[in-house]
Amino acid sequence: MEWALAELINNPKMMKKAMEEIDNAVGKTRLVEESDVANLPYIQAIIKETLRLHPPGPILIREASETCSIDDYEIKEKTRLLINVWAISRDPNHWESPFEFKPERFYSDDKNEISNNAKNMDVRGQHFQLLPFGSGRRGCPGTTLGLQVVHTSLASIIQCFDLKTDGIVDMSEGPGLTLPRAHSLVCVLKARHSQLPL
Ligand code: HEM
Numbered sequence: 001m002e003w004a005l006a007e008l009i010n011n012p013k014m015m016k017k018a019m020e021e022i023d024n025a026v027g028k029t030r031l032v033e034e035s036d037v038a039n040l041p042y043i044q045a046i047i048k049e050t051l052r053l054h055p056p057g058p059i060l061i062r063e064a065s066e067t068c069s070i071d072d073y074e075i076k077e078k079t080r081l082l083i084n085v086w087a088i089s090r091d092p093n094h095w096e097s098p099f100e101f102k103p104e105r106f107y108s109d110d111k112n113e114i115s116n117n118a119k120n121m122d123v124r125g126q127h128f129q130l131l132p133f134g135s136g137r138r139g140c141p142g143t144t145l146g147l148q149v150v151h152t153s154l155a156s157i158i159q160c161f162d163l164k165t166d167g168i169v170d171m172s173e174g175p176g177l178t179l180p181r182a183h184s185l186v187c188v189l190k191a192r193h194s195q196l197p198l
Pocket residue numbers: 055056057060061131132133134135136137138139140141142143145146147150
């Protein structure tokens with residue numbers, strides 16, 4: 001959530017687009033609800049792009065159940081394997097401008113557009129270049145709950161507040177297994193609407 005807000009503060013056009021989407025889909029007289037998320041494709045794209053660049057589980061751990069070979073590597077049974085999700089989701093072989101925050105790679109204004117590119121990619125472990133919830137039998141069992149909470153929370157904050165900071169937000173990563181920010185996001189929140197039933 002913190003990474004998503006920081007990215008949006010540094011990209012005001014995207015923040016504006018997200019606000020407009022919420023204002024159009026939800027209006028200005030009630031709070032966004034879980035059931036609105038299906039009508040907020042740009043918010044969904046922002047979350048996907050945030051999970052791509054800032055996966056809270058950047059390293060997955062597995063043990064080889066049998067000896068196998070991948071490319072030129074022979075992996076012996078019981079070898080402990082560390083899968084670098086962070087690096088995979090920034091791999092230039094799979095992503096255009098991999099270091100840029102671009103929710104548009106997952107979003108199309110044209111609802112009828114059918115393509116096999118990132119717009120149709122999900123985060124549930126079927127597309128191996130994007131694995132924020134892992135994959136397979138040990139993949140995250142809380143994916144649906146996690147996504148519902150982050151979409152609704154992010155949309156609520158954007159709906160209710162203008163976020164301002166002193167200059168550009170520093171996007172450095174800190175040490176830690178869950179990819180924390182080096183510096184907590186500090187910003188000023190200004191209410192956008194006064195009549196919302198809170
Ligand atoms: C945005 C929110 C979340 C993210 C990004 C996330 C990410 C992950 C990742 C990457 C893994 C390792 C998967 C693998 O090794 O393949 C994992 C495992 C797990 N997650 Fe989540 N998670 C989230 C929310 C949740 C929630 C809400 C719950 C529970 C209510 C949950 C419960 C678990 C459990 C129990 C495991 C261990 C599964 C196992 O080892 O079999 N997670 N999560």
